[in-house]
Amino acid sequence: MPNQQKExxxxxxxxxxxxxxxxxxxxxxxxxxxxxxxxxxxxxxLTAAIVYQQIxxxxxxxxxxxxxxxxxxxxxxxxxxxxxxxxxxxxxxxxQKASYILNIAEYFSQRPKLEQQIIDLTNTxxxxxxxxxxxxxxxxxxxxxxxxxxxxxxxxxxxxxxxxAMVKLxxxxxxxxxxxxxxxxxAERWKPFRSLASFYLWAWKREN
Numbered sequence: 001m002p003n004q005q006k007e008x009x010x011x012x013x014x015x016x017x018x019x020x021x022x023x024x025x026x027x028x029x030x031x032x033x034x035x036x037x038x039x040x041x042x043x044x045x046l047t048a049a050i051v052y053q054q055i056x057x058x059x060x061x062x063x064x065x066x067x068x069x070x071x072x073x074x075x076x077x078x079x080x081x082x083x084x085x086x087x088x089x090x091x092x093x094x095x096q097k098a099s100y101i102l103n104i105a106e107y108f109s110q111r112p113k114l115e116q117q118i119i120d121l122t123n124t125x126x127x128x129x130x131x132x133x134x135x136x137x138x139x140x141x142x143x144x145x146x147x148x149x150x151x152x153x154x155x156x157x158x159x160x161x162x163x164x165a166m167v168k169l170x171x172x173x174x175x176x177x178x179x180x181x182x183x184x185x186x187a188e189r190w191k192p193f194r195s196l197a198s199f200y201l202w203a204w205k206r207e208n
Contacts, residue, residue, distance in 0.1 A: 021186075043105075045147050045148040047101055049139075049143040067093065096135070104133055138158060139159060154195045165205040
């Protein structure tokens, strides 16, 4: 057991908590989290989350690469505001997503200290703050909490990949409302490492 914990790269507490779930134990032994790294820029992470919404990972990766090839890899909110919706659509973004990306750029350009302020807020406070932006929903902010702030106990039950993985792994209800309730009940046993559990579910889903 100690060797497996070390090989997983998890802390002892995270290993003990997650491996107590028999399904998660099997996934931990099979997959690693090398592909899931914390990003260094909240603004970029929110923008990326918009791009990745409701499309396949492969399609999103392609669009996001074209987007960053166009705007640069160190783009600022003010620089993005120089682009039109038509410019953003040219890389494969929908009209709606292009509009949301400009909304995020406008919000951040008006609040130059927002990133520093966000760090000291609770998860609930971050969600309340950032969902003020039109087009930024709870799922989008949860992605930022996980991938930018590195918060370990976020459970994005709204995420299609997480949902599809859990449906296959846990034989959940066909009724979506009931299914999401079941998802959250199962995830209770993963506290306070629900973000890590979600990373493992994504890793499993990519190959299944």
